[in-house]
Amino acid sequence: MNKVGFSAEKYLEEQSKYILERIGEGNGRLYLEFGGKLVQDKHAMRVLPGFDEDAKIKLLQNLSDQVEIIICVYAGDIVRSKVRQDFGITYDLEVMRLIDSFRSYGLEINSVVVTRYEDAPSVNQFIAKLERRGIRTYKHMFTKGYPTDVDTIVSDEGYGANPYIEVTKPLVVVTGPGGGSGKLATSLSQVYHDTKRGNVARYAKFETFPIWSIPLKHPVNIAYEAATADLKDVNMIDPFHLEAYGETAINYNRDVDAFPVLKRILHKITGSDAGYKSPTDMGVNRAGFAIVDDEACRAAAIQEIIRRYLIAECSFKKGKIDESILERTKLLMEEVGATRYDRVVVKPAEDYAEQKRQEDPERFDNVVVSAIELPDGSIVTGRSSHTMDASAAMVLNAIKKLAGIQDDALIISPTILEALANTKSGVFHDKSALNLEEIIMALTLTKMTNPLAELALRELSNLKGCIAHCTAILSEKDEQSLKALGIDITSNPEFSSSNLYSN
Secondary structure, eight states, rough: OOOOOOOOHHHHHHHHHHHHHHHHTSSSSSEEEEOOOOSSOHHHHHTOOOOOOOTTHHHHHHTEEEEEEEEEEEHHHHHOOOOTTTTTEHHHHHHHHHHHHHHHTTOEEEEEEEOOOOOOOHOOOOOOHHHHOOEEEEEEOOOOTTOOOHHHHHTTTGGGGGGOOOSSSSSSEEESSHHHHHHHHHHHHHHHHHHHTTTTEEEEEEEOSSOOTTTTTOOHHHHHHTTTTTTTTOEEEEEHHHHHHSOOOEHHHHHHHHHHHHHHHHHHHHHOTTTSSSHHHHHOGGGGGGGGGGGHHHHHHHHHHHHHHHHHHHHHHHSSSSSHHHHHHHHHHHHHTOOOGGTTHHHHHHHHHHHHHOOOOOTTTTEEEEEEETTTTTTEEOOOSSSOOOHHHHHHHHHHOOOOOOOOOOOHHHHHHHHHHHHHHTTOOEEEEEEEOOOHHHHHTTTOOOOHHHHHHGGGGGGTOOEEEEESOHHHHHHHHHHTTEEEEOOOOSSSSSSSSSS
């Protein structure tokens, strides 16, 4: 398990101070573009062990009387049903989840903006859902003249063609479910409209990755490239910052490429470039100053790069990404000198599957095995059978070990297992083995009569943060159940059967 390498307390202190400084730098409203995940930033939590996944939202909670939130989502991501990998949900659903999360922290949701709007049924249905639930929505078109014709961009044909989003607070956070959501264009459009109305408005960017104050080839920064391989983000030294200050700072290609035009746009809108001499100047990012154990963060980041490669393998197998993205993640893994087997649960899962096939080739020809690393570093496996699938067997074996229950002890009533299987087959016409959720339900029913089941169930919470691997692509149901338990699961790019529909 990872050692703590990051101080969440220091990060909150540094970042809060820096944001307040930005707000106080001048009169008028600050549009703060939030890159990365504002809520449950699991990527940051994985590469910076000790990072609070909700640190950024807690930071805004402290400023709740001064802040309101605009959520952007790119229409094309809705049309393509783009998925947030951490939760396995599409971006349109992620927007709704974000709204609920922000509200739970007492933060005001101003509206949702569908950027680069296209007249597609899925997009229009999404807008209708939000409006019928009382959420204001706006449609922003592709900005005419972008990215080079600044005169058109900063005109009534460009930003002026977008409807103005009515805001009232001094700090407006512009966020979205992922990269490429149109946050920058929305922010600048607002600055344009505010300025035309005679109001002072400014722009800044809250970024976590890449971390500007650590080396270019630091694994934490390389892990960011792996996470954004589909966006083709590449980290680089900020040439504008180096020229202006003689100081090396790390940024990425999209921000560096856009800076000259962005600086001209800001100057055209406001008559000032706000003192920004580089894209790094625009950022509000103190994450690097909260790293307390560099080696721990390096090790965690390398594990994340491997994880991203394994996920890319499965995404490619499913037809969700093209080969160039898979090759990109592989090159990044090789760049840090790692292989898939440096994820400690991969080889035990594969070795056990091979062992069973060697024992009885006919019986175990299609055996699937899952392996999990427990908090003490020990590895526990589970294999598929006619009774339960590999994920269910793995979790069952893991909680038995954590509870100190003998491996051969019976902790689920055979009668309950049989009843569940019969219901699944007879009522739902599903003859597959019981999945993880169903096995946990069986265990819950058994605890009424078997105290060992109660002991095992208590250990489920101790699996949070554990890593696991399966020798076959997981069912959607098991993937969701494992994520709900907080288990970080990867898989080999193999389907568990030749069936097309069930896979």
